[in-house]
Amino acid sequence: MKNIGIIGFGNMGEAFAAGLPRLPGGVRLGVVETVPARAAAAKESFGAEDFTGRLEDFFAFAEIVVLAVKPQDAEALLQNISPHSRDRKFISIVAGKTLARLGRHLRSPYLARFMPNLAAVHGKAAVGVSFGDLPRDQAGEGFRREALEMAAVLGGAVEVPESLLPVMTGLSGSGIAFVFSFVHALALGGVKSGLAYDRALAVAVSVVEGAAAVLRAGGENPAALISRVASPAGTTIAGLQELEDAGFTAGVMRAVEAASLRARELEGA
Numbered sequence: 001m002k003n004i005g006i007i008g009f010g011n012m013g014e015a016f017a018a019g020l021p022r023l024p025g026g027v028r029l030g031v032v033e034t035v036p037a038r039a040a041a042a043k044e045s046f047g048a049e050d051f052t053g054r055l056e057d058f059f060a061f062a063e064i065v066v067l068a069v070k071p072q073d074a075e076a077l078l079q080n081i082s083p084h085s086r087d088r089k090f091i092s093i094v095a096g097k098t099l100a101r102l103g104r105h106l107r108s109p110y111l112a113r114f115m116p117n118l119a120a121v122h123g124k125a126a127v128g129v130s131f132g133d134l135p136r137d138q139a140g141e142g143f144r145r146e147a148l149e150m151a152a153v154l155g156g157a158v159e160v161p162e163s164l165l166p167v168m169t170g171l172s173g174s175g176i177a178f179v180f181s182f183v184h185a186l187a188l189g190g191v192k193s194g195l196a197y198d199r200a201l202a203v204a205v206s207v208v209e210g211a212a213a214v215l216r217a218g219g220e221n222p223a224a225l226i227s228r229v230a231s232p233a234g235t236t237i238a239g240l241q242e243l244e245d246a247g248f249t250a251g252v253m254r255a256v257e258a259a260s261l262r263a264r265e266l267e268g269a
Protein backbone atom coordinates (compact mmCIF):
# COMPACT_ATOMS: atom_id res chain seq x y z
CA MET A 1 0.00 0.00 0.00
CA LYS A 2 1.38 3.38 -1.03
CA ASN A 3 1.12 6.59 1.01
CA ILE A 4 0.13 9.46 -1.24
CA GLY A 5 -0.10 13.04 -0.04
CA ILE A 6 -2.27 15.59 -1.83
CA ILE A 7 -1.82 19.33 -1.29
CA GLY A 8 -4.98 21.16 -2.33
CA PHE A 9 -8.15 19.10 -2.10
CA GLY A 10 -10.28 20.90 -4.70
CA ASN A 11 -11.84 19.49 -7.86
CA MET A 12 -8.66 17.81 -9.00
CA GLY A 13 -7.39 16.75 -5.58
CA GLU A 14 -10.70 14.98 -5.09
CA ALA A 15 -10.56 13.40 -8.57
CA PHE A 16 -7.12 11.99 -7.69
CA ALA A 17 -8.37 10.71 -4.33
CA ALA A 18 -11.20 8.93 -6.13
CA GLY A 19 -9.00 7.50 -8.87
CA LEU A 20 -5.78 6.51 -7.08
CA PRO A 21 -7.24 3.74 -4.88
CA ARG A 22 -7.31 1.73 -8.14
CA LEU A 23 -3.53 1.36 -7.84
CA PRO A 24 -2.56 -2.28 -7.30
CA GLY A 25 -2.14 -2.69 -3.55
CA GLY A 26 -4.25 0.40 -2.85
CA VAL A 27 -3.30 3.69 -1.25
CA ARG A 28 -3.38 5.53 2.06
CA LEU A 29 -4.15 9.20 1.51
CA GLY A 30 -3.05 12.28 3.42
CA VAL A 31 -4.12 15.84 2.60
CA VAL A 32 -3.08 19.41 3.28
CA GLU A 33 -5.97 21.75 2.50
CA THR A 34 -6.63 25.31 3.65
CA VAL A 35 -10.45 25.02 3.62
CA PRO A 36 -11.44 23.00 6.71
CA ALA A 37 -14.67 21.70 5.12
CA ARG A 38 -12.69 20.32 2.17
CA ALA A 39 -10.18 18.59 4.47
CA ALA A 40 -13.15 17.11 6.36
CA ALA A 41 -14.63 15.91 3.05
CA ALA A 42 -11.32 14.19 2.21
CA LYS A 43 -11.45 12.36 5.52
CA GLU A 44 -15.12 11.42 5.28
CA SER A 45 -15.22 10.31 1.66
CA PHE A 46 -11.74 8.83 1.23
CA GLY A 47 -10.45 8.13 4.75
CA ALA A 48 -7.63 10.63 4.15
CA GLU A 49 -5.66 11.90 7.12
CA ASP A 50 -5.70 15.68 7.49
CA PHE A 51 -2.13 16.96 7.86
CA THR A 52 -3.00 20.64 7.46
CA GLY A 53 -0.62 22.71 9.61
CA ARG A 54 1.66 19.68 10.12
CA LEU A 55 3.94 19.79 7.10
CA GLU A 56 6.71 17.83 8.80
CA ASP A 57 4.33 14.94 9.57
CA PHE A 58 2.87 15.18 6.07
CA PHE A 59 6.28 14.75 4.46
CA ALA A 60 7.13 11.92 6.83
CA PHE A 61 3.90 10.20 5.69
CA ALA A 62 3.85 10.83 1.94
CA GLU A 63 5.93 8.69 -0.43
CA ILE A 64 4.65 10.77 -3.33
CA VAL A 65 3.29 14.32 -3.05
CA VAL A 66 0.68 15.59 -5.52
CA LEU A 67 0.56 19.37 -5.88
CA ALA A 68 -3.02 20.30 -6.76
CA VAL A 69 -3.49 23.96 -5.83
CA LYS A 70 -4.54 26.72 -8.22
CA PRO A 71 -1.67 28.33 -10.17
CA GLN A 72 -1.97 31.62 -8.23
CA ASP A 73 -1.44 29.76 -4.94
CA ALA A 74 1.48 27.68 -6.16
CA GLU A 75 4.37 30.08 -5.61
CA ALA A 76 3.59 30.60 -1.90
CA LEU A 77 3.05 26.87 -1.45
CA LEU A 78 6.37 26.01 -3.11
CA GLN A 79 8.20 28.40 -0.81
CA ASN A 80 6.51 26.81 2.21
CA ILE A 81 7.31 23.23 1.31
CA SER A 82 10.80 23.89 -0.04
CA PRO A 83 12.56 23.09 3.27
CA HIS A 84 10.84 19.66 3.34
CA SER A 85 11.41 18.82 -0.29
CA ARG A 86 14.90 17.34 -0.46
CA ASP A 87 14.87 14.18 -2.63
CA ARG A 88 11.11 13.78 -2.23
CA LYS A 89 8.90 12.66 -5.13
CA PHE A 90 6.53 15.27 -6.57
CA ILE A 91 3.77 15.22 -9.16
CA SER A 92 2.44 18.66 -10.03
CA ILE A 93 -0.83 19.21 -11.86
CA VAL A 94 -0.59 22.98 -11.53
CA ALA A 95 -1.17 24.50 -14.98
CA GLY A 96 1.64 26.74 -16.14
CA LYS A 97 4.26 25.79 -13.55
CA THR A 98 7.14 24.36 -15.54
CA LEU A 99 9.55 21.75 -14.23
CA ALA A 100 12.23 24.47 -14.20
CA ARG A 101 10.01 26.69 -12.02
CA LEU A 102 9.20 23.79 -9.70
CA GLY A 103 12.89 22.94 -9.53
CA ARG A 104 13.72 26.42 -8.26
CA HIS A 105 11.95 25.58 -5.01
CA LEU A 106 11.80 21.80 -4.78
CA ARG A 107 15.22 20.37 -3.95
CA SER A 108 14.64 17.10 -5.69
CA PRO A 109 15.25 15.55 -9.11
CA TYR A 110 12.09 13.44 -8.77
CA LEU A 111 9.66 15.82 -10.46
CA ALA A 112 6.82 15.11 -12.86
CA ARG A 113 4.02 17.19 -14.31
CA PHE A 114 0.61 15.70 -15.05
CA MET A 115 -2.10 17.24 -17.21
CA PRO A 116 -5.26 15.29 -16.37
CA ASN A 117 -8.91 16.19 -16.80
CA LEU A 118 -12.03 15.92 -14.70
CA ALA A 119 -12.68 12.32 -15.81
CA ALA A 120 -9.80 11.21 -13.54
CA VAL A 121 -12.51 10.72 -10.93
CA HIS A 122 -13.85 7.81 -13.01
CA GLY A 123 -10.45 6.54 -14.12
CA LYS A 124 -11.11 7.88 -17.64
CA ALA A 125 -8.74 10.83 -18.02
CA ALA A 126 -6.09 10.94 -20.71
CA VAL A 127 -3.20 12.23 -18.57
CA GLY A 128 -0.31 14.09 -20.17
CA VAL A 129 2.90 13.22 -18.29
CA SER A 130 6.28 14.97 -18.48
CA PHE A 131 9.42 14.31 -16.50
CA GLY A 132 12.45 16.42 -15.82
CA ASP A 133 15.96 15.02 -15.95
CA LEU A 134 15.43 12.00 -13.74
CA PRO A 135 18.52 10.32 -12.33
CA ARG A 136 19.48 7.38 -14.55
CA ASP A 137 19.46 4.94 -11.69
CA GLN A 138 17.06 2.63 -9.91
CA ALA A 139 15.43 5.43 -7.94
CA GLY A 140 14.86 7.52 -11.05
CA GLU A 141 13.44 4.58 -13.00
CA GLY A 142 11.32 3.60 -9.99
CA PHE A 143 9.78 7.07 -9.85
CA ARG A 144 9.09 7.05 -13.58
CA ARG A 145 7.28 3.71 -13.24
CA GLU A 146 5.27 4.83 -10.20
CA ALA A 147 4.20 8.08 -11.88
CA LEU A 148 3.17 6.34 -15.11
CA GLU A 149 1.26 3.75 -13.11
CA MET A 150 -0.59 6.54 -11.29
CA ALA A 151 -1.49 8.20 -14.60
CA ALA A 152 -2.63 4.83 -15.95
CA VAL A 153 -5.14 4.25 -13.13
CA LEU A 154 -6.47 7.77 -13.60
CA GLY A 155 -7.30 6.84 -17.19
CA GLY A 156 -4.18 6.56 -19.30
CA ALA A 157 -0.65 7.95 -19.43
CA VAL A 158 0.43 9.93 -22.49
CA GLU A 159 4.11 10.75 -21.96
CA VAL A 160 5.21 13.83 -23.87
CA PRO A 161 8.20 16.16 -23.73
CA GLU A 162 7.34 19.14 -21.54
CA SER A 163 7.22 21.38 -24.63
CA LEU A 164 4.08 19.45 -25.71
CA LEU A 165 2.33 19.44 -22.35
CA PRO A 166 0.35 22.60 -23.30
CA VAL A 167 -1.11 20.59 -26.21
CA MET A 168 -2.35 18.03 -23.66
CA THR A 169 -3.99 20.94 -21.83
CA GLY A 170 -5.85 21.90 -25.02
CA LEU A 171 -6.77 18.33 -25.94
CA SER A 172 -7.44 16.76 -22.56
CA GLY A 173 -7.46 19.20 -19.61
CA SER A 174 -9.64 21.74 -21.43
CA GLY A 175 -10.76 19.35 -24.18
CA ILE A 176 -13.24 17.60 -21.91
CA ALA A 177 -15.08 20.93 -21.59
CA PHE A 178 -15.24 21.17 -25.39
CA VAL A 179 -16.87 17.74 -25.43
CA PHE A 180 -19.35 18.89 -22.73
CA SER A 181 -20.16 21.85 -25.01
CA PHE A 182 -20.74 19.52 -27.95
CA VAL A 183 -23.01 17.25 -25.91
CA HIS A 184 -25.00 20.27 -24.70
CA ALA A 185 -25.33 21.52 -28.27
CA LEU A 186 -26.41 18.06 -29.49
CA ALA A 187 -29.09 17.98 -26.79
CA LEU A 188 -30.27 21.50 -27.67
CA GLY A 189 -30.60 20.32 -31.25
CA GLY A 190 -32.93 17.61 -29.97
CA VAL A 191 -34.91 20.23 -28.04
CA LYS A 192 -35.19 22.43 -31.14
CA SER A 193 -36.71 19.47 -32.94
CA GLY A 194 -39.17 18.61 -30.15
CA LEU A 195 -37.56 16.45 -27.42
CA ALA A 196 -37.44 17.58 -23.77
CA TYR A 197 -33.89 18.64 -22.71
CA ASP A 198 -33.39 15.87 -20.13
CA ARG A 199 -34.31 13.14 -22.60
CA ALA A 200 -32.31 14.76 -25.41
CA LEU A 201 -29.29 15.06 -23.08
CA ALA A 202 -29.51 11.38 -22.09
CA VAL A 203 -29.54 10.45 -25.78
CA ALA A 204 -26.64 12.81 -26.55
CA VAL A 205 -24.52 11.26 -23.76
CA SER A 206 -25.29 7.76 -25.09
CA VAL A 207 -24.34 8.84 -28.59
CA VAL A 208 -20.94 10.12 -27.38
CA GLU A 209 -20.35 6.94 -25.36
CA GLY A 210 -21.30 4.85 -28.40
CA ALA A 211 -19.03 6.85 -30.70
CA ALA A 212 -16.11 6.40 -28.27
CA ALA A 213 -16.78 2.65 -28.06
CA VAL A 214 -16.85 2.30 -31.87
CA LEU A 215 -13.64 4.33 -32.23
CA ARG A 216 -11.86 2.28 -29.56
CA ALA A 217 -12.97 -1.08 -30.89
CA GLY A 218 -12.67 -0.68 -34.62
CA GLY A 219 -9.31 0.64 -35.69
CA GLU A 220 -11.05 2.85 -38.24
CA ASN A 221 -10.43 6.57 -38.10
CA PRO A 222 -13.32 9.05 -37.75
CA ALA A 223 -13.28 10.03 -41.43
CA ALA A 224 -13.82 6.39 -42.46
CA LEU A 225 -16.59 5.97 -39.89
CA ILE A 226 -18.35 9.14 -41.05
CA SER A 227 -18.55 7.80 -44.57
CA ARG A 228 -20.12 4.59 -43.18
CA VAL A 229 -22.89 6.67 -41.56
CA ALA A 230 -23.42 9.27 -44.28
CA SER A 231 -25.29 7.66 -47.17
CA PRO A 232 -25.66 9.45 -50.52
CA ALA A 233 -28.31 12.20 -50.37
CA GLY A 234 -29.16 11.05 -46.85
CA THR A 235 -29.85 12.71 -43.52
CA THR A 236 -26.30 12.69 -42.12
CA ILE A 237 -24.66 14.41 -45.06
CA ALA A 238 -27.32 17.13 -44.85
CA GLY A 239 -26.42 17.69 -41.19
CA LEU A 240 -22.67 17.49 -41.82
CA GLN A 241 -22.94 20.24 -44.41
CA GLU A 242 -24.62 22.48 -41.81
CA LEU A 243 -21.85 21.71 -39.30
CA GLU A 244 -19.16 22.67 -41.78
CA ASP A 245 -21.09 25.78 -42.90
CA ALA A 246 -21.02 26.82 -39.24
CA GLY A 247 -17.24 26.28 -39.13
CA PHE A 248 -17.37 23.25 -36.84
CA THR A 249 -14.03 21.61 -37.68
CA ALA A 250 -12.09 24.86 -37.80
CA GLY A 251 -13.83 26.06 -34.62
CA VAL A 252 -12.88 22.95 -32.63
CA MET A 253 -9.32 23.08 -33.98
CA ARG A 254 -9.09 26.72 -32.93
CA ALA A 255 -10.46 25.89 -29.45
CA VAL A 256 -7.72 23.29 -28.88
CA GLU A 257 -5.09 25.65 -30.29
CA ALA A 258 -6.31 28.60 -28.17
CA ALA A 259 -6.26 26.52 -24.99
CA SER A 260 -2.77 25.22 -25.85
CA LEU A 261 -1.51 28.75 -26.56
CA ARG A 262 -3.02 30.03 -23.31
CA ALA A 263 -1.29 27.18 -21.45
CA ARG A 264 2.02 28.19 -23.05
CA GLU A 265 1.35 31.80 -22.13
CA LEU A 266 0.77 30.80 -18.48
CA GLU A 267 4.10 28.97 -18.51
CA GLY A 268 5.80 32.21 -19.42
CA ALA A 269 3.89 34.31 -16.87
Ligand SMILES: NC(=O)c1ccc[n+]([C@@H]2O[C@H](COP(=O)([O-])OP(=O)(O)OC[C@H]3O[C@@H](n4cnc5c(N)ncnc54)[C@H](OP(=O)(O)O)[C@@H]3O)[C@@H](O)[C@H]2O)c1
Binds near residue numbers: 034
Ligand atom coordinates in the same frame (compact mmCIF):
# COMPACT_ATOMS: atom_id res chain seq x y z
N1 LIG B 1 -10.07 21.50 -12.80
C1 LIG B 1 -9.55 20.90 -13.88
O1 LIG B 1 -10.27 20.37 -14.73
C2 LIG B 1 -8.05 20.80 -14.03
C3 LIG B 1 -7.51 20.03 -15.09
C4 LIG B 1 -6.12 19.90 -15.17
C5 LIG B 1 -5.29 20.55 -14.27
N2 LIG B 1 -5.85 21.32 -13.29
C6 LIG B 1 -4.97 22.00 -12.35
O2 LIG B 1 -5.24 21.48 -11.08
C7 LIG B 1 -4.98 22.47 -10.11
C8 LIG B 1 -6.13 22.49 -9.14
O3 LIG B 1 -7.34 22.85 -9.81
P1 LIG B 1 -8.75 22.68 -9.11
O4 LIG B 1 -9.77 22.97 -10.13
O5 LIG B 1 -8.78 21.39 -8.37
O6 LIG B 1 -8.67 23.91 -8.05
P2 LIG B 1 -9.52 24.12 -6.74
O7 LIG B 1 -10.83 23.41 -6.82
O8 LIG B 1 -9.52 25.60 -6.44
O9 LIG B 1 -8.67 23.36 -5.63
C9 LIG B 1 -7.51 23.84 -5.02
C10 LIG B 1 -7.69 23.73 -3.50
O10 LIG B 1 -6.41 23.97 -2.89
C11 LIG B 1 -6.61 24.83 -1.76
N3 LIG B 1 -5.35 25.51 -1.46
C12 LIG B 1 -4.87 26.68 -1.95
N4 LIG B 1 -3.64 26.95 -1.44
C13 LIG B 1 -3.33 25.92 -0.61
C14 LIG B 1 -2.19 25.62 0.20
N5 LIG B 1 -1.12 26.42 0.26
N6 LIG B 1 -2.21 24.48 0.91
C15 LIG B 1 -3.27 23.64 0.86
N7 LIG B 1 -4.38 23.88 0.10
C16 LIG B 1 -4.42 25.01 -0.62
C17 LIG B 1 -7.70 25.74 -2.26
O11 LIG B 1 -8.26 26.45 -1.19
P3 LIG B 1 -8.84 27.97 -1.50
O12 LIG B 1 -10.12 27.76 -2.22
O13 LIG B 1 -8.95 28.57 -0.15
O14 LIG B 1 -7.81 28.66 -2.36
C18 LIG B 1 -8.65 24.75 -2.92
O15 LIG B 1 -9.53 24.13 -2.00
C19 LIG B 1 -4.82 23.80 -10.82
O16 LIG B 1 -3.47 24.22 -10.73
C20 LIG B 1 -5.19 23.51 -12.25
O17 LIG B 1 -4.34 24.18 -13.15
C21 LIG B 1 -7.21 21.45 -13.15
